[in-house]
Amino acid sequence: MTASLAGLVAVVPFLAAGVLALVPSWRTGAWINCAASALTFALACTLPWSVGTVGPFLLVDPLAAHIALLTAFVGMTTSWFSFGYVRAEIVARRLNRRRLRLYHAMYQCFVGGMLLALLSNNLGVTWVAMEAATIAAVLVVGLPRTAEAVEASWKYFIVCGVGIALALFGTVILYLAALPALGPGMAAMSWSGLLASAPRCDGPVLNLAFVFLLLGYGTKAALAPLHSWMPDAHAEGPTPISAVLAGSILNVALFVILRLRGVLAANAEAIDPGPPIMALGLLSLLLAAFSLWRRRDVKRFFAFSTIEQSGVAAFAFGLGGPAAMFAGLLHMTLHTLTKASIFQCVGRAAQLKRGQRFADISGLLATHRGLGLTLAAGIVAVAALPPFGLFSSEFLIVTATIRTAPLLAIPLGIGLVVGAWALIARLQSLCLGAPTPDLGPAPTALALAPIWLQLGLVLVLGLAMPAAVTDWLVSAAR
C-alpha cells in the first residue's frame, strides 16, 4: 500500500503535466498546478512510512524520502507563489497565455523529474529523470524569448548537456564496475544491488566511474568548475521555476553524489570519495563568496549565494562522519527553504520595480514593510546569523571541520565570512537604502504567506528542533 503511494509521488506530477498541456486557460492551469502540487506534497508526506521499500522500480531510504519531502514542499509553496507571479507577468506582457500552458506543464515535469530521480531504484532511470528535469528547465528559462533569456537557456543546455553526458558515461562505467559482483542484467543497474554488493565491485573501475559521475552530477549541483549555467538561468528565466525550483535540483544532484559516496566508502579497493567532494565544495564556496561582491543583478547575486551554500553542503558531505553528515543535511534542507523564500521575495520585488538590478530595487522597508521585512529576514537567515537555523548547521559544520581537519577550517571560515559579509552589505541597500519608484503591482499578504511558512520553519528548526525531526535527520544522514 505505502509502496504504491510512494510510486504515485513521482507519477502524479507527470500526469498533471499531461493535463496541463491540454488546458488552454492560464487561470485554470494555475489552479490545477496548485492542486497537483498540493496532492504531490500530501502523497510525499506518506514517504516516511514507506521507508524501506525496495522494489524493481522504487528505493525509498530515509535520505531519499527526506529530500523528496523537501522538494515536494517547495514545489507546493512555489506553485502558490507562481499563481500571483504569473498574473503579474501577464499584466506586464512578458508572458502570454499560450506560453503559460507550456510553463505549467514544464513546472510539473520539472518537479516530477526530480522526484523520480530521488525515488527510482535504477541508475538509468535516475539519469533519464535528471535529463527530463534539465530539458523542462531549459524550455522554461528561454520562455520570455528575450535575447538574454534565449542565450541563458542555450548556455544552460550546453553546460548541463555536457554534465548529463559525463554522468551517462559514469553510469556505463558504474555498471561495468558492478558486473563482477552482480552479473549482467538489471540488478547491476539498481541502486539497491549496488549498495548491497559494493564491497565486491571492481574497485579501480568504481574510481573511474566516480570521477565522471562526480563531474556530471556536480554540474547539476552547481559545483565550481561547471557552475556557470546557474547565474544566467536564475537571472533570466521566470522566477518560480528557474530560480526557486532550480534550487531544489541541486539537492537531487547532491543526493546522487551522496549515494555514490556510500558505494565507494563500502569498497576497500576504491579511493576515499570524501576529499574530491570536499575539494569541489570548498572551491565553489570560495569562488562564489568572492564573486558575490562583484554582482550588480539581484537574482544573479543570490544565484552565486546558492552556489556558495551548495559548496558548503558538499564540503560537509565530503568531510563525512555522523556530525558532519547531519550538519550537511540540515544545512541543505534549511538553505533550500530559505533560498526559496528569498527568490520568491526577489521575484515579487523585481515585478514591483520592473527591474532586477541593485540600482532598481532599493529601500523596500520604507515603502513596502511586509515585503522588505520578509526579504531582510531571508537574507539574515541565509547569511547564517542567529536565530535562524542555518546558524546552527554552519556552526556544526565548522566544529566538525575543526575536529577532523583543522587546517581546512581556515579557508572554510574565510569563505563563510566573506559570503555573509557581502549578503549583509547588500541587505542594507535592498531594504534600507533610498526607495526607488514602484512601477508594478505590490504583493498582497496572501502572496507572502508561503514565504512566511518557509521562514517560520527555518526559525523553528533553528531555535527548538523537535526531537522527532532530529531523529529523522539522523536516520537520513546515516
Next chain:
Amino acid sequence: MAPHLGFGVLDYDAAHMLGGAALVLSFALLYQRRVSAVINTYALQGWVLAAAAAWQGFVQGEANLYLTALVAVAAKGVVIPVALHRIVRRLEIHRSIETALGIFPSMILGVGLVALSILVVVPTTLASQALTREDLALALSVVLLGLLMMITRRNALTQVVGFMSLENGLILAAVGVAGMPLIVELSVAFLVMVAFIVFGVFFFRIRERFESLDIARLDRLGELPR
C-alpha cells in the same frame, strides 16, 4: 562471448576496427573547415556507430543492440544530418568555420587526449575483458574529442555537432559493455535532448543574425491579458 579474445579473432577485430573508425571520424570532425563537411562527417560517424552496435549485438547475442543500431542509423545517419543541412541552407551559414584554436594545435591536443584516455582506462579495467576495455578507451577518446570540438569552435552549430559526436562516444561505450540493460531507452532519451538542441540552434542562429531584433516583439500582437 568467446573466452579468449585478442588479435586474430574476428569478433574482436571487427569491433576494434569499428570503434577505431569512429575515433578516426572524430579526428576528421576536428579538421573540417566547412559546415556541410562537418555535418557529413557526423552522419558517417552515425553509420559507423550503428555498425558497431549491430556487430556487438551479433557477438553478444543481444537483440536490443540491433534496435540501438536502427535508432542510430535513422536518427544520426539520416534525420539529424538532413535537418542540419536544411538549417544551414535556411540560415545561409555556408561560410567556413571560425575556430578558437588552430587545426594543428587541436589535432595535437586530440592525440594527447587519446593517449590520456588509454592511460586512464586500460590500467583501471584490468579485470574486464580485453574487448570491453579497449572499446571503453576508444569510446572515452571519442567523448573527449567531442568535448574538445565544443571548446575550440565558436559557431553554435559546430558546437552542437561536437556535442552529438560526444554522445556517439557514450553509446559506443554503452554497447561495448556486456549485457548493459536500458541501452535503447537511454539512447532514445539522449536523442530527445539532441533534437531539442538542434531546434535550439535554430533559435540561437536567429538571435546571432539579427542582433537587435527582440523575438518577443514578433508575437506580441494580440497577447493582451484577458
